[in-house]
Amino acid sequence: MVASTLSFARREPPAAAAMAIAVIGIATILGAYYFQYVLGYPPCPLCLEQRVAYYVAIPLAAMILLGLSVNSSRKVIALALFAIACAMLWNTALATYHSGVEWGWWPGPTDCSGPIPSYSGGGSLLDKINSTRVVRCDEAAWRFLGLSLAGYNVLISLALAMIALLGAAAAWKSRNEASQA
Numbered sequence: 001m002v003a004s005t006l007s008f009a010r011r012e013p014p015a016a017a018a019m020a021i022a023v024i025g026i027a028t029i030l031g032a033y034y035f036q037y038v039l040g041y042p043p044c045p046l047c048l049e050q051r052v053a054y055y056v057a058i059p060l061a062a063m064i065l066l067g068l069s070v071n072s073s074r075k076v077i078a079l080a081l082f083a084i085a086c087a088m089l090w091n092t093a094l095a096t097y098h099s100g101v102e103w104g105w106w107p108g109p110t111d112c113s114g115p116i117p118s119y120s121g122g123g124s125l126l127d128k129i130n131s132t133r134v135v136r137c138d139e140a141a142w143r144f145l146g147l148s149l150a151g152y153n154v155l156i157s158l159a160l161a162m163i164a165l166l167g168a169a170a171a172w173k174s175r176n177e178a179s180q181a
Contacts, residue, residue, distance in 0.1 A: 014077050014174075017167025018064035021084055021160055025058040028156050035149065041141040045109065046098040050153055053091035057084045057160065074171045081168035088161035095157055098150035 032051060035041045043051075064080050100106050141149070 012068070013170035014074075014081060014167045015065060015068045017081060017163050017170070018061040018068070020163050021167075022058055022061040022065070024156065024160060024163075025054045025061065028153075029054050029058070032149070035141075046094070046101070047149070050091055050094055050098065050150070050157075053087040053094075053157065056087050057164075060084055074174050078168045078171035081164045081171060085161045085164035085168060088157045088164060091157040092154055092161060095150050095153040099148060099154060102148050102150060 029051065032043070032047070036043055060080055061084060064077055067077055067080070097106075144152075147155075
């Protein structure tokens with residue numbers, strides 16, 4: 001099984017890249033859902049924003065696999081993998097920003113890391129309570145080996161970006177080889 005998988009990856013690197021992106025992306029999103037719905041760690045606004053790249057990359061990787069199965073243009077495959085790489089690099093930057101907010105290296109967005117409002121002033125107490133966000137971006141809900149979920153997302157997103165770039169380069173190279181033949 002491992003030998004046939006490695007053989008397939010060598011024969012068809014863009015397909016292997018798309019498959020890896022889809023599988024790792026699905027595992028990452030399922031992990032986020034597990035932490036949210038099973039373990040009860042509600043995501044902050046930055047956490048939810050970091051999921052968007054996966055919501056783009058996973059279906060696009062599936063479409064790449066479909067395109068490869070019907071002999072789509074290698075230019076299109078390379079561009080789609082490059083789009084995934086861009087989305088994952090953006091996500092790497094966003095997750096790095098979020099990790100820095102959690103470590104207190106820089107301030108976070110005011111809607112999820114600003115000061116908790118004072119309820120002692122005038123005005124409607126119910127309105128103030130309803131407008132208060134409970135899930136904070138500047139507090140890591142969970143850490144393992146010193147990294148929060150945002151920290152792990154930095155590593156996963158960067159790895160997926162590199163896989164996508166390698167797949168795009170292979171697709172572009174095979175496109176050039178096919179046009180010269």
